Amino acid sequence: MGFFLETLLGGLMAGMLYSLVALGFVLIYKASGVFNFAQGAMVLFAALAMARFAEWIPQWIGIDNRIIANLLAFLIAGAIMFVVAWLIERLVLRHLVNQEGATLLMATLGISYFLDGAGQSIFGSASYKIDIGMPKDPVMVLQDVFPGGLLINKEDLYAALIAALLVASLSLFFQKTSTGRALRAVADDHQAAQSIGIPLNRIWVIVWCVAGLTALVAGMIWGSKLGVQFSLTTVALRALPVVILGGLTSVPGAILGGLIIGVGEKLSEVFLGPYVGGGIEIWFAYVLALIVLMVRPQGLFGEKIIDRV
Amino acid sequence: MSGSTIESAMAAGKAGAGPEATRPATGPVAPLPGGKLIGDVILDVKNISLSFGGVKALTDISFDVREREIRAIIGPNGAGKSSMLNCINGVYTPQQGRISFKGQTFSHMNSRQVASMGIARTFQNLALFKGMSVIDNIMTGRNMRIKSNLFLQALRIGPAEREETAHREFVEKIIDFLEIQAFRKTAVGKLPYGLQKRVDLGRALAMEPQVLLLDEPMAGMNLEEKQDMSRFVLDINDEFGTTVVLIEHDMGVVMDISDRVVVLDYGKKIGDGTPDEVRNNPDVISAYLGTSH
Amino acid sequence: MFYRENGQFKTSYRADQQIFPITQDRWAVLALIGFAAIGVPLLADDYLKSAILVPFLILSLAALGVNILVGYCGQISLGSGGFMAVGAYAAYNTFVRIDGMPLIVALLSGGFFATLVGIVFGVPSLRVKGLYLAVATLAAQFFCDWAFLRVSWFTNNSSSGSVAVSNLSFLGWGINTPTSKYLFCLGFLVVFALMAKNLVRGAIGREWMAIRDMDVAAAVIGIRPMYAKLTAFAVSSFIVGVAGGLWGFVYLGSWEPAAFSVDRSFQLLFMVIIGGLGSIMGSFFGAGFIVVLPIVLNRFLPALGSLVGVDISTAGISHAETMIFGALIVWFLIVEPHGLARLWSIGKQKMRLWPFPH
Numbered sequence: 001m002g003f004f005l006e007t008l009l010g011g012l013m014a015g016m017l018y019s020l021v022a023l024g025f026v027l028i029y030k031a032s033g034v035f036n037f038a039q040g041a042m043v044l045f046a047a048l049a050m051a052r053f054a055e056w057i058p059q060w061i062g063i064d065n066r067i068i069a070n071l072l073a074f075l076i077a078g079a080i081m082f083v084v085a086w087l088i089e090r091l092v093l094r095h096l097v098n099q100e101g102a103t104l105l106m107a108t109l110g111i112s113y114f115l116d117g118a119g120q121s122i123f124g125s126a127s128y129k130i131d132i133g134m135p136k137d138p139v140m141v142l143q144d145v146f147p148g149g150l151l152i153n154k155e156d157l158y159a160a161l162i163a164a165l166l167v168a169s170l171s172l173f174f175q176k177t178s179t180g181r182a183l184r185a186v187a188d189d190h191q192a193a194q195s196i197g198i199p200l201n202r203i204w205v206i207v208w209c210v211a212g213l214t215a216l217v218a219g220m221i222w223g224s225k226l227g228v229q230f231s232l233t234t235v236a237l238r239a240l241p242v243v244i245l246g247g248l249t250s251v252p253g254a255i256l257g258g259l260i261i262g263v264g265e266k267l268s269e270v271f272l273g274p275y276v277g278g279g280i281e282i283w284f285a286y287v288l289a290l291i292v293l294m295v296r297p298q299g300l301f302g303e304k305i306i307d308r309v
Numbered sequence: 310m311s312g313s314t315i316e317s318a319m320a321a322g323k324a325g326a327g328p329e330a331t332r333p334a335t336g337p338v339a340p341l342p343g344g345k346l347i348g349d350v351i352l353d354v355k356n357i358s359l360s361f362g363g364v365k366a367l368t369d370i371s372f373d374v375r376e377r378e379i380r381a382i383i384g385p386n387g388a389g390k391s392s393m394l395n396c397i398n399g400v401y402t403p404q405q406g407r408i409s410f411k412g413q414t415f416s417h418m419n420s421r422q423v424a425s426m427g428i429a430r431t432f433q434n435l436a437l438f439k440g441m442s443v444i445d446n447i448m449t450g451r452n453m454r455i456k457s458n459l460f461l462q463a464l465r466i467g468p469a470e471r472e473e474t475a476h477r478e479f480v481e482k483i484i485d486f487l488e489i490q491a492f493r494k495t496a497v498g499k500l501p502y503g504l505q506k507r508v509d510l511g512r513a514l515a516m517e518p519q520v521l522l523l524d525e526p527m528a529g530m531n532l533e534e535k536q537d538m539s540r541f542v543l544d545i546n547d548e549f550g551t552t553v554v555l556i557e558h559d560m561g562v563v564m565d566i567s568d569r570v571v572v573l574d575y576g577k578k579i580g581d582g583t584p585d586e587v588r589n590n591p592d593v594i595s596a597y598l599g600t601s602h
Numbered sequence: 603m604f605y606r607e608n609g610q611f612k613t614s615y616r617a618d619q620q621i622f623p624i625t626q627d628r629w630a631v632l633a634l635i636g637f638a639a640i641g642v643p644l645l646a647d648d649y650l651k652s653a654i655l656v657p658f659l660i661l662s663l664a665a666l667g668v669n670i671l672v673g674y675c676g677q678i679s680l681g682s683g684g685f686m687a688v689g690a691y692a693a694y695n696t697f698v699r700i701d702g703m704p705l706i707v708a709l710l711s712g713g714f715f716a717t718l719v720g721i722v723f724g725v726p727s728l729r730v731k732g733l734y735l736a737v738a739t740l741a742a743q744f745f746c747d748w749a750f751l752r753v754s755w756f757t758n759n760s761s762s763g764s765v766a767v768s769n770l771s772f773l774g775w776g777i778n779t780p781t782s783k784y785l786f787c788l789g790f791l792v793v794f795a796l797m798a799k800n801l802v803r804g805a806i807g808r809e810w811m812a813i814r815d816m817d818v819a820a821a822v823i824g825i826r827p828m829y830a831k832l833t834a835f836a837v838s839s840f841i842v843g844v845a846g847g848l849w850g851f852v853y854l855g856s857w858e859p860a861a862f863s864v865d866r867s868f869q870l871l872f873m874v875i876i877g878g879l880g881s882i883m884g885s886f887f888g889a890g891f892i893v894v895l896p897i898v899l900n901r902f903l904p905a906l907g908s909l910v911g912v913d914i915s916t917a918g919i920s921h922a923e924t925m926i927f928g929a930l931i932v933w934f935l936i937v938e939p940h941g942l943a944r945l946w947s948i949g950k951q952k953m954r955l956w957p958f959p960h
Contacts, residue, residue: 035733095936102678105733106875107935109868113928117921125917237740237864244737277752286741290726293738297730398822424824436819438812440880448805449812453824455805459833465800470616473804477615516824 006152007266013156015262016163017225020218021239022246022254023167024211029248031183031207034093034104038112040236042212044228045084045119047219049077051128051228066131074220081212084115089205112236130223159221166217167255170210183207241289247302256300261285347568348376350409351552352397352520357406359392359576366392367403367576374520379546379553381563381584384573385596390556391433393573394522397554398430399423410520425453429518431509433525433556439498443508446497447483450515451476483511487541503534510541521545523555527562535559539566564588572596604953621799638788643781651780658893659787660848665873665885666798667841672871673879674802675834676814677727681739682842683866684746687859689716689843690850691756694765697851698758705770705777709790709847716843717836719746724835728828743864750859766856783852790848794841799882801837810834811880842870876934878943887942895930899923 021043028036036042053073058064088111096107138153174180185193186203194200219228222235242261246253268284292300352374359367367389374380382390395401397408399418407414410426429450438446455476457469465473484490487507492500497508506526513521526542527535539562545551557563563570564584572580572593580586580593587593606626612618622628646655668682693712697703723742727735750756757765770777777786801807809830812820817827850857869892877888903919938945 092932092936102672102732102875103935103939105678105736106871107932109872110928110931110935113931114925115928117924117926117928121918121921121925125921240737240740244734248733277754279748279752283741283744283748286737286744290738290741293726293730293734297734299734400818400822420821421824421826424822430822432819436816436822438815438819440815441808441811445808445811449808449820449823449825452805452809457805459801459806459837462804462806463797463801465804469804473619474615477619481615512823 007270008263009152010156011263011266012259013153013160013262014266015259016156016160017218017222017258018235018239018242018262019255019258020163020166020214020221021235022242022258023170023251024214024218025239025243026246026248026251026254027170027214028207028211029243030251031186032093032204034108035248036211037105037108037236038088038115039211039215039239040234041112041115041119042081042084042215043219043222043235045115045219046077046081046212046216047130047223047228048119048123048128049080050074050216050220051130051223052123053077054130055128070131074216077216078213081216082209085208085212086205088208089201093204094201128223128228130220130228155225159225162217162221166214167251170214171251173210179206238285241285244289244299245292247299249303250299250301253299253301261288264288345377345547347378350374351376351411352554353409354393354397355407355409357393357396357403357408359389359396359401359403365576367396367573370406370573370576370578372571372578372581374552374554375569376519376552377546377550378568379542379555379566381567381570382554382556382573383558383560383563383570383587384579387575388573389576390573391524392576394430394524394554394556397423398428398522424516427517427519428522429513429516429520430522431506431513431524431526433528435505435509437497437505437509437512440496442494442496443484443489443500443511444477444480444493446508447480447511447515448476450512451480453516480511480515483514486514486544487511488537502529506530506538507541510538514545518551520552520554523553523557525556525558527557527559535562542566603956606954619803621803635792639785643784648780651784654893654897656780656783656787656853657849658889659784659791660845660853661870661873661893662886662889663787663791663794663848664842664845664870665877665889666795666882667838667845668870669874669877669879669881669885670798670802670810670841671834671838672874673881673884674807674814675810675831675838677724677831677834678732678736679739679835679838680736680864680867680871681723681742681746682870683862683864684743685716685720685839685842686846686849686866687746687750687862688719688839689713689846690857690862691750691765692716692843693847693851694767695756695758697767705772705851709844709851712847713840713844716839716846720835720839720843721832724832724839727831727835740864743867747859747863750862764856764858765850767851768855770851777852787848787852790844794844795882798837798841802882806830806833814880872931876931876941878941881941881943883946884941884943887946891942895927896923899926 021039024039024042025036028034028039050070050073053076054069057069057072057076092107092111096104139157140152174184182193182198182203183206185196185198186200193203218235239258242257243254244257245261246255246257265281265284269278269281273280350373354373355371357367357370358365370389370393372380382393384390392401396403397418399420399422402417407416408418409415410418410423410428438449441449455472457472461467461469481493484493487510489504489507489511492504497505500508510523510526513523523542527538530538542553542555543566546553555567567584569582570580570584570587571578572587572590574596579596580590582590606624610623610625612623617623622631642655643651664682664686667685668679671677671679689709689712691712692715693708696711697705697708719742723739726738730738751763754760757763772786775782777783802810809820809825810833812823812825813827813830813834820830821827846862850861854861873888873892874885875888876891877886878884899922900919903922934941
């Protein structure tokens, strides 16, 4: 029982990280109807930027304080993501405004390839570390309830906290600020939003920036946990079924979907895996999303798609 | 509610050869020579009710359509006319009521089954296959009748080739009938609206239907185009004996070419009878008929 | 000015319906096939044949299959790599486990098993479309990845995880030289391209395109959406499976599951989009583009780099390739979303009118 709970908790933590990446997808899709295949590449790009700048800043300015170096690196990486967002809107999105979904999907795929190559050209392709001071040691809890207690990774705990903070601040942003209101208006109806004077292009830049920031936070946490390397882009591919499960247009769906997939993956790997040869993590999320799609084509929380003739 | 004298006369004459009905000779469309034989009830709509969530699109609609007649459904915008066609066609499923076609009764129609039983339709918004040429669009109407399997089609020898050519001949006859020969290889997306409507009609005709449902066939057309389309509808009815149910807003057209009219308003039936009866019905006048054509 | 149709009138529907109704086109294509079959083996060197032409032919075949599903029937599929893998491993197992199995039968059986898998993973297309379907097909891809990695029966219990074939022969002729490999693949491509063209211009092709353009209206006309979509998956997977078998047997000789990873799926999709969705010819254009591009970049990037005084390492070249690749995709989608095939037909149209601009 104790082992089961441990696996469950581990899954929840991992799921939280998926949710972070999925959030970026949902944000962009809600506001512009574009499915951003490049989200994973953005996570990697942002993580690379932060990792390298955290290295370079002490060399350039000679500050020895790690916290200040990390903070500066974070800010610079954030600024870089802003530039990336602006460039994407200007060079790509603006020209593809009325194209069909498949075209936009392919365009974001092209962007993801470009960011991959660019990130590794500019920042290098070795494996880098992000050290933001996360405690790496585990902690044992509930030792009186279960023999030996439950093992919880402190780093995962902090990561989950940061993710929760991010989601809370995003929710506040969307609900309470005027920009957030404008974003929700654009997500609802492009033309109506334009007709009341909301500048569509600027909104899209803002959305991609927010997605970029989410990517940065996700990259920071993932990078701190796993190290920053090319395999981070596969994280995006793992986040896709999360988005599908939760529904493309739902923020709570992304969160819940991430948790479900995280838990599901861990549990299935530990309890099912040994019977079928192991390594089922690579397809479990996808097959789960597939099964849900057959029963509920719009995902758990998505909007129903109605076809009119 | 109206038209009971005409209908009882029709019912009385049903035992014999069927009454003759002539068309009023007014308006821009010339009358057809002689009369025509209108047969028994081929399509019977009974107590159909349809709602979407809280919105009631149709409330307890009943009417019948006789073989070889031209039946018009008219009414103000939002009256539920397209929804009615969609129910007959199987696109929508009504919550209540039944539809009888050729003696068989259904509580809801399955689109494909309906198509194979002999009901074809055109669409208000065209619903053409924009990427294909005119020939290919109309050929899709023949797909139900193509028998060669996948393998034969891949090899395209003997029977497959002959079948394709035979269907092509039939489609060319329709293209001749609709006078769109010059555009047969053009992609439909490039054609002007009036011609696209003809292709839509052609695709429905390719199915060799017994009942043709036309959803606002004259919408967006000028006077010449309307005359052409009216001529086509009358020719289809006359030459092929096809029963026509059409939704139309142009009162001149409705009064000229239809044999009987059903009037809907806010999802309810408020008139049913010959064009003259409906024209003089005070309920219809107050709901709808402002100026005459 | 180059109005090729001038003077050619058809007197029967059958003549009007043929694949190449214009006489010049017919001669041109026959000449092209003749040159490919006779001229190329004589003129091309071994490197050209084995490193460029053979992969081009096999990937064209795979792109053809993907185009049928994505371009003609409008169902987005990101699982083509997985179907290639099924074709390759199924062919391998039939070839290796059954004594005296002819090569062609093994390859076709690979296609057959790919068809079965394709139909199973095509069932979601009856419920979902677009992006959701793309994700569903990724499930196929990753499941296949795992199956051929972990289920050792598929790899004949190979300890290294990779499999190899040798001693390929067709009707007594060995398929072991670049020329024989090239001709073998060419034969497959020509036969399959012809059959694919017959399918798409016939009734089932019209059903596929009707589903692509407006599937709600298609049902009203009497088209069965389930039959159309599943046959599209079936035919497409068959072709892709055979291509996978050819890729493993003829091009690679020995392979691991990674040869058919999700990158391969993306590559095939790019070929179809750049070449032209819904166009048989477009599949060839796209495959050619994708095969030739890395080679061109490899040759010219270092030279270009040294012009501006930048020394590009091999890793740098591959990063630059990725960047240029991504940028080209985006550029293509902006400039001509209908691909090279559309550019080709626009070119022919302009040739008709030349020297007039319009």
